[in-house]
Amino acid sequence: MSGRKLKGFLVPFLLLFFLFFIFGCQLPPQAPPEDGGVEGVLQGLEVHFLDVGQGDSIFIQTAEQNILIDAGEKSQGEMVVDYLRGQGVEKLDLVIATHPHSDHIGGLIQVLTDIPVKEVLDPAVVHTTKLFEDYLTLIAAKDIKFTEGRAGMVRDLGGAVLEILHPLAPTSSALNDASLVTRITCGHISLLLTGDIEKKSEREILDRGVPIKSTLLKACHHGSSTSNSPQFVQAVAPEAVIIMCGEGNDYGHPHEEVLETYSRLGVAIYRTDLLGSIVVSSDGETYTIAGEKGAGPAENYYEPDFELLGSVNSNRYHRPDCRHIADIKAENIIIFQSRKDAEARGYIPCKTCKPVG
Ligand SMILES: [Zn+2]
């Protein structure tokens, strides 16, 4: 590790440690008073993954702050504003625009118009669209503080800490890879929010050695196979992933190989196209995930497109290429049409071949 790299790694790390030391993480009191407690004040953290169709919009609320990351396409702006108002939001302390693509900044036009915003943070790369121009004009007209987001920045959110892990040196020629990557930590729970970064940035983040292990992950780039490399997912090692994509979108997001990567690594998959908006609540110790259209994710697990095999003499089901298949006599083999089929018949996944998540 070169001196410069070491410094790039140590400075944000020490800063984070320092912030934690001073502010800690606001956890619920040991024994909450029966009454006399402040009603309606959030303890811990809530993160809302808004269903904006094909696009991203993430609302984060702590005891002290309201933060919005992206707001979907322009047509989704009103929905985002309504959603925020429905959550009692009167002002936003921070708006993060991950990168200038329309499925991320479009809805911000309405948000910046309707809701008072203290500060906007974006990667400060240029994009030659009318939409991006309108967005910049609005920030200037409303006299909103603008900050260039760079890896190494740390913010105390009052009850949680926000770190920017990427980019170091973004360029306008690779907008997806210019995406701001944010990690939110509250006590023992952390979330990694990755915008539309692609494999190149995933590699760059891994090479830099910044700590990225997180409890929950927002899939990179709507679950596209241009991103979500197994190495990156393995390093984050999330318990669950939230994939933000539109029902029947033109890009085929999420891509099959990405669903397979998450399933094979045992990561529970939550998708906004199937569940609507998804809300994560945490007290810093545990968390819950709830979808607007159902609890998820069991019924949304990826179903592999290969047959699953089992034996009449055991209760395990396998991939067809599992080494245990060779030990089963041909007359004892059972073929299952799906994971549901196997599990309905009392079979559980083989630990060797891990046929599904
Ligand atoms: Zn996008």
Ligand SMILES: [Zn+2]
């Ligand atoms: Zn993009």
